[in-house]
Amino acid sequence: MDWHQLWTIVSLPDNIPIVGMLFIIPFFTWYALRQARANDRLAERLENDPDLAKTHHRKVQPFQKGWVREVAVWPYLLRMEFLAAIIVTIILMVWSITLDAPLEEPANPSLTMNPSKAPWYFLGLQEMLVYFDPWIAGVVMPTMIIIGLIVIPYIDENPLGNGYYTYKQRRFAIWTFIFGFIILWCSMIVIGTLIRGPGWMWFWPGMTWDHNRLIFEINRDLHEIVGITSQPWIGIFGGLVVGGFAVAAGYACHRIIAATEFSRKILNRMSLLQYAIMQALLIVMLALPVKMAARLLFRIKYVWVTPWFNV
Amino acid sequence: MAENNPTEVKDKSAAPAGNNGDGARTLLGVTIDPDEIKKKAQIDLDALKQPTKTEVYKSIFRVKHDQTARSRTLGVLSNVFLHLHPAKVNRDAVRYNFTWGMGGISFYLFWVLTWTGVLLMFYYHPTKVQAFRDILYLEHDVPFGKLLRNMHRWAAHAMVLTVQLHMFRVFLTGSYKKPRQFNWSVGVILLVLTLLLSFTGYLLPDDQLGFWAVTVGTNMARATPMLGHEGPFGPELGMTPFNDVRFALLGGSIVDANALLRAYIWHCIAIPGFAAIFMIVHFWRVRKDGGISGPAPIMLEKEIKPVRR
Ligand code: HEM
Numbered sequence A: 001m002d003w004h005q006l007w008t009i010v011s012l013p014d015n016i017p018i019v020g021m022l023f024i025i026p027f028f029t030w031y032a033l034r035q036a037r038a039n040d041r042l043a044e045r046l047e048n049d050p051d052l053a054k055t056h057h058r059k060v061q062p063f064q065k066g067w068v069r070e071v072a073v074w075p076y077l078l079r080m081e082f083l084a085a086i087i088v089t090i091i092l093m094v095w096s097i098t099l100d101a102p103l104e105e106p107a108n109p110s111l112t113m114n115p116s117k118a119p120w121y122f123l124g125l126q127e128m129l130v131y132f133d134p135w136i137a138g139v140v141m142p143t144m145i146i147i148g149l150i151v152i153p154y155i156d157e158n159p160l161g162n163g164y165y166t167y168k169q170r171r172f173a174i175w176t177f178i179f180g181f182i183i184l185w186c187s188m189i190v191i192g193t194l195i196r197g198p199g200w201m202w203f204w205p206g207m208t209w210d211h212n213r214l215i216f217e218i219n220r221d222l223h224e225i226v227g228i229t230s231q232p233w234i235g236i237f238g239g240l241v242v243g244g245f246a247v248a249a250g251y252a253c254h255r256i257i258a259a260t261e262f263s264r265k266i267l268n269r270m271s272l273l274q275y276a277i278m279q280a281l282l283i284v285m286l287a288l289p290v291k292m293a294a295r296l297l298f299r300i301k302y303v304w305v306t307p308w309f310n311v
Numbered sequence B: 001m002a003e004n005n006p007t008e009v010k011d012k013s014a015a016p017a018g019n020n021g022d023g024a025r026t027l028l029g030v031t032i033d034p035d036e037i038k039k040k041a042q043i044d045l046d047a048l049k050q051p052t053k054t055e056v057y058k059s060i061f062r063v064k065h066d067q068t069a070r071s072r073t074l075g076v077l078s079n080v081f082l083h084l085h086p087a088k089v090n091r092d093a094v095r096y097n098f099t100w101g102m103g104g105i106s107f108y109l110f111w112v113l114t115w116t117g118v119l120l121m122f123y124y125h126p127t128k129v130q131a132f133r134d135i136l137y138l139e140h141d142v143p144f145g146k147l148l149r150n151m152h153r154w155a156a157h158a159m160v161l162t163v164q165l166h167m168f169r170v171f172l173t174g175s176y177k178k179p180r181q182f183n184w185s186v187g188v189i190l191l192v193l194t195l196l197l198s199f200t201g202y203l204l205p206d207d208q209l210g211f212w213a214v215t216v217g218t219n220m221a222r223a224t225p226m227l228g229h230e231g232p233f234g235p236e237l238g239m240t241p242f243n244d245v246r247f248a249l250l251g252g253s254i255v256d257a258n259a260l261l262r263a264y265i266w267h268c269i270a271i272p273g274f275a276a277i278f279m280i281v282h283f284w285r286v287r288k289d290g291g292i293s294g295p296a297p298i299m300l301e302k303e304i305k306p307v308r309r
Helices: A003-010 A013-048 A050-055 A073-098 A122-129 A134-155 A170-196 A222-225 A233-257 A262-268 A272-298 B006-012 B034-049 B057-061 B069-077 B102-121 B131-140 B147-171 B181-204 B209-223 B245-250 B259-286
Strands: A070-072 B023-029 B028-034 B088-090
Touching: A003 A013, A003 A170, A003 B034, A013 A050, A013 A122, A050 B028, A050 B034, A070 A073, A070 B069, A073 B069, A073 B088, A073 B102, A073 B147, A122 A134, A122 B181, A122 B209, A134 A222, A134 A272, A134 B209, A134 B259, A170 A272, A170 B147, A222 A233, A222 B069, A233 A272, A262 B181, B028 B034, B102 B147, B147 B181, B147 B259, B181 B245, B181 B259, B245 B259
Parallel strands: none
Antiparallel strands: A070 B088, B023 B028
């Protein structure tokens, strides 16, 4: 166990946000789900007690007859904002006094940095480069992420959970987002920061970053394993595999989307276009962990090789 | 002025001196009585004790500073910086636990970044010869230069984090649902702009860290389908290292002086400008969509209404 190496990585000033993220993201996830659970319990009570549902103010926050439902912004909101600004300023000041922004040697095109890493928030994309060619990892995937985020409100037809934390009323939506945001985006950033060392090789936390380390891994393309040797059969085979994956993933997603009576009800509210867009996005999102598994477990480089592009 | 000049008073006084023998004089028809002047001075002194009653104060703030609902409301509505707020908010929304304050904190950090950024611009030249030296100069010679640079750097990191957390909470509270769909999309654009702001700033110190990060980042642009010279169908469409999308980003085929200048202009002018415009829309829409979404009363499954198409 090389504690020194671990400390060098963790204490790098530019890595503070990631180390912070390791605590902040789980904290806020817990904080949100705790409130969701409280609301879900209330919802359950109200479902079982229609009379109460008619009179209850339907929040977990305390409320009594005669209380105002709205308070003046000045002072009740503004003092919170002012307080937040002061606290943030103090944190920033202390942070800036104690830790210096990094500055390396002057830029030198003939001296490659190893590892040369993107800023931390793009390390997820850089990590994706291991599994996909740059046109997918650097261009197609980011575009899909942005488009996917933008269309969320337009494909989510579940009217419940508008303006309060809940888990039970939006299970599928919440799992999808947590999968995309925490399991894929955040943890790939953490891998890119803490695990990847020189040559973008995998170093477990505590392993020494050995700059001379060589890993002999023989990555093969899927068609080689199957024994197809000539185009156009290679391309056709790959296309079939990718198409097959899309169909299988789409079917699996559909099973999950239509798993419960409630989710079928929501599904029936969706238009065909909404459904198609949602499926396309889900399939692309699933392609990432599937390709990761194919690469890490079975040493497969490409599944689809054509004269123009490889997947 | 003229009051201090006895000769002038004597010469110009229209009325006879010693007005009724009580010591007061008249200047151009205005009585100058020491007691009168004292009284007037007292009025000014009294006003100083109660600044909120002065005309100057009233002209600036226009609203009484007291605890009546009317004054509190007007205090927010008649102030240009505060008027983006409604006069009143949901009593449960002012607690920390609903919004986590992350949208507001992101905005505050943007504000801090603007100020520290402008101060940094006073010392920074986006040229290959000077950029790196300017950073050294900032760190070692400029008073508080190091603190300034550190604050800009860390506030940028913090903002990337808080914007993501803001998005996370907006998702988990379902606040993107009707009628706030569009504002979520505006928010996604803001997220992208925040990341791009941070990324373009990374190159500016012109050190190894930024240089290689931006090299790695822009190398991906080579592979853009159809628009990059190494991307699928790029070469078929006539893309070379000298005319593809990466060339447009860098102003050249390598990360060099032109790339530095372009990063600088995107970072200091173009992207902050876009971000400011989208933030204005974002805040406006928060108001127009009925204010903050919750904590809203819980809706039950049996209350779902059929879709209207
Ligand atoms: C520069 C970045 C951003 C700033 C400064 C910002 C600022 C704010 C502020 C101050 C609010 C008021 C409520 C709160 O503080 O939570 C708000 C609400 C909102 N923001 Fe943002 N935001 C940003 C990015 C985003 C992003 C990335 C998204 C989503 C993808 C988003 C979506 C929304 C939505 C839907 C609301 C309404 C929430 C509600 O009514 O509960 N914003 N934003």
